[in-house]
Amino acid sequence: MEDQVLVVIFILFLALATTIYFAFKLRVRLRAIELKYSKILDVDLEVEKSREEKDAIDQDILSLRENYKEKRILFERIVKEAAIYDEEIQLAELGFYKPHFDFGTSEKYKDEISAVKKKQKELVSSDKAIFCTTEWTVEGSKAKGKIMTNRGIRLTARAFNNECDAAISNTRWNNVDRMEQRIEKAYDAINKLNQSSAIIISNEYFLLKLKELRLAYEYAEKKQHEKEEQQEIKHQMREEAKFEQEADKAFKEEEKYNKLLMKAKEEAEKATGTKLESLQEKISRLHQELSDAHEKSERAKSMAEQTKRGHVYIISNIGSFGENVYKIGMTRRLEPLDRVKELGDASVPFVFDVHAMIHSEDAPALENSLHKKFDQQRLNLVNSRKEFFNVSLIDIESEVKNISPEAEFIETAEARDFRESLNIISQREKSQKMSDLKKVFPEEI
Template identity: 50%
Template sequence: MQFDPVTQLAVTAGLIVAMAIAIFLLVLLIKQRRSNDKLASRFARVIDADVELERVIAETVKQQSNADEITAKYRLIEMRYKNVTNSEEIVTSLERQAIQISRDVERTRAEYKDKRGIYDRLQREVAIFDERLSFAEMGVYEPHFDFSDSEQYKEQIEKIRNQQKIMVSAATAVTCSTKWTLDGSEAKGRTMTNRAIKLTLRAFNGESEAAIANTRWNNASAMEKRIERARDQINKLNDSNKIVISDEYTALKLRELYLNHEYREKIKSEKEERAEAARASREEQKLLRDIEAAEEAEARYQRLLAKANAEAAKASGAKLEALTVQIKMLEGDLADAHAKVERAQALAERTRSGYVYIISNVGSFGDNVVKIGLTRRLDPLDRVRELGDASVPFTFDIHAIIYSDDAPALERSLHAEFERTRVNAQNYRKEFFRASIDEVEVAVKRLAPAAPFIKDVEAQEYQETLAKRQLALSAVGIAAASEFPSTL
């Protein structure tokens, strides 16, 4: 630290004054001693030596006191000067520490920014392979085609694969922009390039086929990103070789992915439709056969009764009595047959046989809430669709549809299993219960061992809604809460 001119002048003046006073005292003492010696020799006989000695001593003490006072002032000035010097050193040291800390903070921020970038990139890549993250991160899959049946999808898949084969044969799927030479030979260079292109195709096709094979409704968009990432990574590795996977070939792979995914979804839909149609047809046929059998039995008894009546009209005596007994029996049998016809017809319209359904709706009611109900409709899915049409925001997931000859009894048994957890204990028409899917499955397997049970909770509309909402928030700059802040 530099002193201002006034301070420097004051310090210098103080030092000069102190030195001057010290020299003055020294000279004064020397002169005093010489004067004393002269006076003592001159007036030794006149002046009392003891008195003179006392006077000289007193004068010396006084001068010494003055000298000490001046020395103390000098020491004070010297200490102040040292304190000023030490303060300068302290300030300089603190400035250096502050500069170093600032540099450390900037370096830490830069390192955090780099690490945060790596973390974000890895998180995006993990979402491509983790279906639990991919649906929320990658968004909702939107259908690219609208074919009426699975055969049309199958034909389009075959066309896409043929187009890919044509591009590979024409060497336009993967290209090299540089004519390389190896050991000065262009032929060896071409061989090397062709091998690299084949290796690139094998790697990209393998990654694409894996993505296509693993595509489902909740990760289709993620598998699309996986193919694009595979292309980018392979192109990056081949950058020094100038080998590139063409955009047209990548587009064909993506189109193949879309077609395969929608083809599988269409097959699943058609399979469900066929199964439901077959089941409904079987039930209708069974009811029709029961009605036909009852009507045939009634018609037979009517014919027998008519014949017996005709014979009784011509008979007399014991024969007439026998025919009369027979007629009464036939009338009873005919009445029973007619009752069976009526019962069969009533059963077709309304019967104890029916379907007990077990459904859930995570988006509307949350986890571990199920509805256990009964329907006598020929198509029980109509009832499930009806429940999910307007009364709730999302459709129901079906866990079991159980046909039973005594459906009300099965329904009551299942209700009794979970009576303690009934959501609405006042209105028993509200057939909702708090129970996990596993608990319901155990009860169903015990009460209806042959009934199929589906444990999966798709909640497709609910999951798609969450994904769209997240995309909408991202579009306006509102990001979901992250584990780490974007910056320090």
């Protein structure tokens, strides 16, 4: 009986020991799992913590954005203020100048500038340009106060006038708006500095200074335009003189062939046999040359008499200027292609291709109408004498057909020199690639 009890106790002991052993192993495993996933056991806590961190970061971003916006506004203001005085800042974002006057000649501008300066002197003389709104006393004396006020007015006038004169003398096409703002800034700054002394530059005087600046600038521009017009007139006079010379030359050439023909006929009357045959051939040739010379003489005479007659040409130079860039020009020469050859001289790397050569009784009018039509497509928006346009040939052809239906167009630019140059470059590149390839893969290893 005791043995049975002992066996039961031993079995229970083994069961208990086994249970304890497995319980211990489970506890160790559980501990390992707790250590491994301890950071994410409390999901809600982690989510809340992450949300708080996100809110803090969002707030920082918002603050940074607001701070950046303020600094950007300050930066733009400083740049604009600096641009007023800095000649190196080209074309600052202050807008393009719009003309304020429309006088026909530079002399009109000059007269108006004199009138504006006269008004300024009248304002100064009548104490309406710069004045003091307070009657000051110094050491109880109004006379001393008046002396102090007059000194302040003179100093103000000198400072403002010097600033205006500097702005006016330095005004150029690319800074006229900045010079206007320079005067305006000087006006505001000096008046602000004089607030304590109650000395004021009048708005009327300030506006007259602005008007003087604008007149001076537009006067200079008008002078330049008049100069260009004079150059164009001189160019036209030279062209007309050239036509007269060509006409004279053609007439003399016709006379020469006429004399040679008469001489050959006289010799033929006395000749016989093979000499007569030779002279007859010569007479036939001279008849043709005389006919050509007469036609050339008539054309030259006509061109000299009617200087509006000429040719409007449409040409391109893909190698020099790229696709869809065309020059629309005019020439009065008897041989219009001579002008195209001149344009394709050493100043450009490739020759021009001719797309149209339009004969017209009034070539200047035809050229002018085409220039006006495509004015918005000019490459050079400042100098209208640069006759290059970024436009398709189809558009040019359509406009020309409206004016001159018989005009003929060559649709495709040959650009032979350019395309052959590209081919040479391509061959060089292929040769170089082959050379490089040979270096990578030698003939023998």
